[in-house]
Amino acid sequence: MATVAEFTLAADAFPLGTVFAQLPDVTVQLERVIPDTNGVVPYFWVRGTETNTIVEQFSEHPGVRDIRAVDQVDGEHLMRCAWDEEYDSVLDALIAPEVVLLSATGSAEEWTFELRGESREAIAEFQEYCHEHGVSVVLEEIHALRPLDASQDLTEAQRDALTLAYERGYFNSPRETTLKEIAADLGISQQALGARLQRGNRRLIEQALIESHP
Template identity: 80%
Template sequence: MATVAEFTLAADEFPLGTVFATLPDVTVQLERVIPDTNGVVPYFWVRGTESDTIVKQFSDHPGVRDIRVVDSTDGETLMRCAWVPEYDGVLDALITPEVVLLSAIGTEKQWTFELRGESRKAIAEFREYCHDHGIPVSLTELHALRPLDVKQNLTDSQRDALILAYERGYFDSPRGTTLKEIADDLEISQQALGARLRRGNRRLIEQTLTEFRP
């Protein structure tokens, strides 16, 4: 059965984490990781700083071979970076076909990775790879992934609230909107919206995730 796992890693244990030494307030989010004949090329968003200061901060890392800004919009900068192979570290583990990177967000405190594996064995092999290569990841969550008929398990109001919150970036970090703005659009109170989101999330979690002890 497909399995979803969450891992954490100290900020300075991941190559992109070097930016936090000089820009502690930024947030870095991996967009995707692409294998290349000369190494691994990550694409990532940086939030919380001006784009003209970012390239230099990342360029100071000895593993950076090439880094450039791809796009900038609304205070966020999309970047691509090529690394010297010996610095790839956990990036190599993230491009194996047995696991899919769902999200990866870094802050000054730590990196949080969410992965989907074809089975618990795939997740175990990812952990073993990291252990064998001296990458100190910590497993914090492990769930079995189950199919869900959303229409059957959510009310219309819960589904509409969750979709609107998702589309407006309410679940992003940093948030793209506020609870009040969404409530105003739905013409309900913030308390009513909060209750819908909580009940909807509860139903989704109950129906899709079975928690295991790692």
């Protein structure tokens, strides 16, 4: 049975996380990872800095063969990074056919990955691959995919964040509360809350509009 799992990883333990050493306030969202003849190529969004600064910071990592800006939308920068195949990491595991990357968001605190696997065994294989290659991912949540009820496919953390944001009027116009206030109540950072709301909304949209209407 298809399974959804959420993993966390220390900010500096993920290749793209090297940017946080010099730019601690940025947020990185992995868009997709595609295989390449010389390794893997991640596409990712960066928020909170200028493009030239991003390129400079990532270029210092020995695993980066080439990095460039692809697009810019409302102050957010879409980057393409060619990664050296000699640097085994979680990036390689993310292109395995048995798992699908649903979301990956990083901040100076940590990375959070949400994956869908063909089965629990596929999730376990992903976790084992990471550990064998020295990538200390931590399994936070795992549950079977329930396509008939979108709300049930959310993690408990996503459901709590969305519910509290809704009850406090965060989605109203004008907003009746802020990310800072909600994050304080949940005991997490604003960046972590923003990523949690984004992942939850994405799953609701996928289930309600995409997967239920093939």
